[in-house]
Amino acid sequence: MSSRAENLARIARLAAPTLLGFFGVLLLASPLRLFEGQVATPIIPLVVVYFWSLYSPGHLPAASIFAIGLLQDLLSGGPLGLWPAVYLAVQYVAISQQAYFLGREVHVVWMGFAVAAISVSIMLWLFMSLMSATLLPLGGLAMQMLTTIAVYPLFAIAFGDFHRRVIIEV
Amino acid sequence: MDVLGKEGRQAFGLRSNSHVGLLLFSLVSLILLLSSLYAAEASVFKKARETALEAASPVLKALSGPIGWAQDRIGDVGDYFRVLEQNKALREENAALRQWEDEARSLRGVISALQELDVYKQPPEAKPINALVIGEANEAYAHSMIVNAGEIAGVARGLAAVDERGMIGRIVDVSANASRILLLNDIQSRIPVFVEGSFVEGLLVGRSTSRPTIAITMLADGDKIQPGQRVITSGAGGVLPRGLAVGVIEKVTEKEAIVDLSAEYARTRMVRIINYQFPQVEPEEADAPPADAPAASAPTSAAATAPAPAATTRAATAPAQAAAEAAPAAPDEGD
Numbered sequence: 001m002s003s004r005a006e007n008l009a010r011i012a013r014l015a016a017p018t019l020l021g022f023f024g025v026l027l028l029a030s031p032l033r034l035f036e037g038q039v040a041t042p043i044i045p046l047v048v049v050y051f052w053s054l055y056s057p058g059h060l061p062a063a064s065i066f067a068i069g070l071l072q073d074l075l076s077g078g079p080l081g082l083w084p085a086v087y088l089a090v091q092y093v094a095i096s097q098q099a100y101f102l103g104r105e106v107h108v109v110w111m112g113f114a115v116a117a118i119s120v121s122i123m124l125w126l127f128m129s130l131m132s133a134t135l136l137p138l139g140g141l142a143m144q145m146l147t148t149i150a151v152y153p154l155f156a157i158a159f160g161d162f163h164r165r166v167i168i169e170v
Numbered sequence: 171m172d173v174l175g176k177e178g179r180q181a182f183g184l185r186s187n188s189h190v191g192l193l194l195f196s197l198v199s200l201i202l203l204l205s206s207l208y209a210a211e212a213s214v215f216k217k218a219r220e221t222a223l224e225a226a227s228p229v230l231k232a233l234s235g236p237i238g239w240a241q242d243r244i245g246d247v248g249d250y251f252r253v254l255e256q257n258k259a260l261r262e263e264n265a266a267l268r269q270w271e272d273e274a275r276s277l278r279g280v281i282s283a284l285q286e287l288d289v290y291k292q293p294p295e296a297k298p299i300n301a302l303v304i305g306e307a308n309e310a311y312a313h314s315m316i317v318n319a320g321e322i323a324g325v326a327r328g329l330a331a332v333d334e335r336g337m338i339g340r341i342v343d344v345s346a347n348a349s350r351i352l353l354l355n356d357i358q359s360r361i362p363v364f365v366e367g368s369f370v371e372g373l374l375v376g377r378s379t380s381r382p383t384i385a386i387t388m389l390a391d392g393d394k395i396q397p398g399q400r401v402i403t404s405g406a407g408g409v410l411p412r413g414l415a416v417g418v419i420e421k422v423t424e425k426e427a428i429v430d431l432s433a434e435y436a437r438t439r440m441v442r443i444i445n446y447q448f449p450q451v452e453p454e455e456a457d458a459p460p461a462d463a464p465a466a467s468a469p470t471s472a473a474a475t476a477p478a479p480a481a482t483t484r485a486a487t488a489p490a491q492a493a494a495e496a497a498p499a500a501p502d503e504g505d
Contacts, residue, residue: 029226029305029316030233033241036248037436041308062191066199074222076307077314077343077350080215081203088196095192128311128378131207132357137379141310 013167017060020159021048021068029075040144045072046120047148047155049087050113053094054101055160059167065091082127086120093119106153113156114149121145216343223316224345230305231318238439299323299443304348306435311378313356315339317441320347324445328409331441336415336432337361337403338441351441354416354431355382363416364404365427368394371404374416374429383426384419395419395427411446 024044052060069084305316343350359376372384399419405412417431
């Protein structure tokens, strides 16, 4: 009985980052309207993907990232496969830069996240502009990415604490 | 701030050496992306979207409750500081609305007198469906809202959604208990509109900014558009009813007119979906012009709403009927 409970707890811990990603997608799909709609909802799944790809990619495999991105596409009504591609690209960048970022101070990692977020924005803007055959405005996207970059340290600290206390606690 | 410090370098988490998985899923998402671009309306993708909508709607509904509560509390605090200016604005609006009320009352008299006339045909009544906003796409290039009414409540694809200020968008996906509204400022949104005062018909094209534009195709009429003129739905195409408030012309350039929408998406909490059926032409009057033709000719009267197409249709079909009656007589003469 107790071994079964332990098993369940172990699975829950392993799945926690994926579930956090799903929760971020649901927040993105809910009418949060921060400050009466003045501030765009931060893209929490991007933080989740970057954070766990950097510190513990085994807890957030490519399949999970694909599922998180697909759910976001399905709920926002955009072209399917766009956000999975974006998030997987972020994971690729994070894993390839892991050797550099691991053990660095938080603000260095934060800068890394900012670079990743800006690259993602450029990808998104280029793709959507190509798709709609016009040059789309950059303002909304820039504001949303800036908000996401601004809230990154808060979430990184919370996720780091959560990861050490809950996920890898033995 | 050494949160994930150097000592954590070795012990932290699981390492993944599966680049194969990453490559595989990237490939899958790229193929998915290309195929969903190639066939955006394919039934598989549509079905997937609707299933996700249905599955997520209870969760979104549960989330939107506390979010709405918190927004109301924060809004109360905000209102407290703005109470004086809000009061003044409301008083002015009230005075303007009183004048409109007088005018509406006298117009109601005129209309009821006109309805007594023989040529008048009752237009099909629109049956609005009320729904609450439980979700929205908070993405820079996707503008849509999810509402808690679906097929069971009578919602169908293509119907117009309005809030208390004016039109907000059109239904694009419907599941059993939820549906998605494509907002007017989405890059995929195209709505036939009519500019009051200048009698110009056009397509309202979303530009992913807060202000969509009217692409001026009929170049001859484009220069008649002036800032400040009211924009309503034209009813062309026969899906949307005519006369829903869309916005006001803000700026006119050579190729397009920028429209300031009446809807304020950041405040839309409740929407009304208009279940509108375009006046159908009777089957035996098959020679009559197609359903969208009356709508295109309707702008001759700016205030005309649904009754106008019905009346025009009837007038236009009369000669056709006469011709049909005359036709059987011809063979008799041949004998």
